[in-house]
Amino acid sequence: MTAPLLSSLAAPGGDRPDALTVGGRALSREDLLGAAGAVAARVAGAPVVAVRATATAETVTAVVGALLAGVPVVPVPPDSGPAERDHILRDSAATLLLTGDTGVEAPIETVPVDLTERAAWTKPEPDPESTALILYTSGTTGAPKGALISRRAVAADLDGLAEAWAWTPDDTLVHGLPLFHVHGLVLGVLGALRTGSRLVHTGKPTPAAYAAAGGSLYFGVPTVWNRVVQDPESARALSAARLLVSGSAPLPAPVFRDLEQLTGQRPVERYGMTESLITISTRAGGERRPGSVGTPITGVRTRIVAEEGAEIGELQLTGPTLFDGYLGRSEATAGSYTEDGWFRTGDIAAVDPDGFHRIVGRASTDMIKSGGYRIGAGEVENALLDHPAVHEAAVVGAPHDDLGQQIVAYVVADGVGEQDLIDFVATQLSVHKRPRKVRFLDALPRNAMGKPQKKLLPPA
Structure with a gap:
């Protein structure tokens, strides 16, 4: 009791x-x-x-x-x-x-x-x-x-x-x-x-x-x-x-x-x-x-x-x-x-x-359905954060005519290019989980508890 x-x-x-x-x-x-x-x-x-x-x-x-x-x-x-x-x-x-x-x-x-x-x-x-x-x-x-x-x-x-x-x-x-x-x-x-x-x-x-x-x-x-x-x-x-x-x-x-x-x-x-x-x-x-x-x-x-x-x-x-x-x-x-x-x-x-x-x-924001696969955004985010140049990462699914949704990554990083990060994720996870686009930001929008606010990210 x-x-x-x-x-x-x-x-x-x-x-x-x-x-x-x-x-x-x-x-x-x-x-x-x-x-x-x-x-x-x-x-x-x-x-x-x-x-x-x-x-x-x-x-x-x-x-x-x-x-x-x-x-x-x-x-x-x-x-x-x-x-x-x-x-x-x-x-x-x-x-x-x-x-x-x-x-x-x-x-x-x-x-x-x-x-x-x-x-x-x-x-x-x-x-x-x-x-x-x-x-x-x-x-x-x-x-x-x-x-x-x-x-x-x-x-x-x-x-x-x-x-x-x-x-x-x-x-x-x-x-x-x-x-x-x-x-x-x-x-x-x-x-x-x-x-x-x-x-x-x-x-x-x-x-x-x-x-x-x-x-x-x-x-x-x-x-x-x-x-x-x-x-x-x-x-x-x-x-x-x-x-x-x-x-x-x-x-x-x-x-x-x-x-x-x-x-x-x-x-x-x-x-x-x-x-x-x-x-x-x-x-x-x-x-x-x-x-x-x-x-x-x-x-x-x-x-x-x-x-x-x-x-x-x-x-x-x-x-x-x-x-x-x-x-x-x-x-x-x-x-x-x-x-x-x-x-x-x-x-x-x-x-x-x-x-x-x-x-x-x-x-609502982290289950991505791309090319028939169901992909968790968190898994891709962790893979990106394993790259030594990446400080912050947020991943979303954006509408795509062929795939249904494509994986888009928003990152805060130094001295690394888009293709480098796409290729890096492809070596860490299944190839279909790699981002199709990477956008570089100065900082991710976050709330008072430090959670990234994905709805405040700029359009993919």
């Missing part, structure tokens, strides 16, 4: 003055509980509250306080423009915006978070089935949708990851990820609070900040890890860590290998999305392969639905970490499930004979 979400907040070591350090501000767990209790007293009874999710101790306090009070939390990216912010506030029906900053203008009442305030909160934990978080998707297919995440789902996910990563109160978790996503907020804050581990949020995830933090467990996205390996001195400082975890986008194989060479250990990769939280991961004590995200965590089952004869297909899953639907969008919720109740991730994957999962990409 899963323990209540906040059951470990007062874990042993709670009086340690630096149990949590966020943006340079250190708090003990006792400090956090006291300040969060004051927030809980102020927001209790509200239907929904929003939190301006800066990388600060005030954000952590606001989220914990609302969760103590049983009020659903809507994290709002601090860099969101007025249109995006107002859509999130209006769509979620939030009545209060909690913030640690002064002078924030918003269309709803703002509530300042003061870390010096204290109040005891003694009410029991809310129903595990109640909503903990309303997390807004990236909006790549329209206006962002609010995914309803229950307290039960968060607790089950964090327990599954603690088991997979041997995550204990003895760990010090270090990361510098945004606090409005699953990775930075759910795993990177609530995970530390639930397991009882110490947390150091570095503010910005720079190699130097990671090296100086002295952690045993590190979280990063591929962009972070790529910057780390570009700073060998900082990378070598992480050799004392127990686990380096990468997620939110596929980790390029060259970065995987460089991390191993510089730190002495292979990174752990995992897979998840807003609607499902983190469902698949390699294990702390198991094999770690480049390009693989491992096997499902406890309680999660997966299946691949592929066309006859195809090795890759849509990844579908079921388990206790799934969301409860999109807020106010019953049609979109229904469309995200199969008739027999499995969640459709929209991601294309393959499963090796030993059960290890490989994510090829999104069905």
Whole structure:
């Protein structure tokens, strides 16, 4: 049976003055509980509250306080423009915006978070089935949708990851990820609070900040890890860590290998999305392969639905970490499930004979059908990234009169020509997987988590 979400907040070591350090501000767990209790007293009874999710101790306090009070939390990216912010506030029906900053203008009442305030909160934990978080998707297919995440789902996910990563109160978790996503907020804050581990949020995830933090467990996205390996001195400082975890986008194989060479250990990769939280991961004590995200965590089952004869297909899953639907969008919720109740991730994957999962990409942009072949864009991207002159790569399928789709590669590279890269891929993969066109860019368009935004690429 899963323990209540906040059951470990007062874990042993709670009086340690630096149990949590966020943006340079250190708090003990006792400090956090006291300040969060004051927030809980102020927001209790509200239907929904929003939190301006800066990388600060005030954000952590606001989220914990609302969760103590049983009020659903809507994290709002601090860099969101007025249109995006107002859509999130209006769509979620939030009545209060909690913030640690002064002078924030918003269309709803703002509530300042003061870390010096204290109040005891003694009410029991809310129903595990109640909503903990309303997390807004990236909006790549329209206006962002609010995914309803229950307290039960968060607790089950964090327990599954603690088991997979041997995550204990003895760990010090270090990361510098945004606090409005699953990775930075759910795993990177609530995970530390639930397991009882110490947390150091570095503010910005720079190699130097990671090296100086002295952690045993590190979280990063591929962009972070790529910057780390570009700073060998900082990378070598992480050799004392127990686990380096990468997620939110596929980790390029060259970065995987460089991390191993510089730190002495292979990174752990995992897979998840807003609607499902983190469902698949390699294990702390198991094999770690480049390009693989491992096997499902406890309680999660997966299946691949592929066309006859195809090795890759849509990844579908079921388990206790799934969301409860999109807020106010019953049609979109229904469309995200199969008739027999499995969640459709929209991601294309393959499963090796030993059960290890490989994510090829999104069905909408990364499944390329060319000349009768089904090709995963991710495989071609990794092949390109193996070329020493290529720094970034994104592959798409573009309409073609004869092939149906032709493979087009967008790369950031130095001193290499189009035909050189086409020929290189043809020597690494099957010839039919080579790009037909290569376009050179100064940089790939990316979102806040470092994921390439293929819909923003220039026309092929």
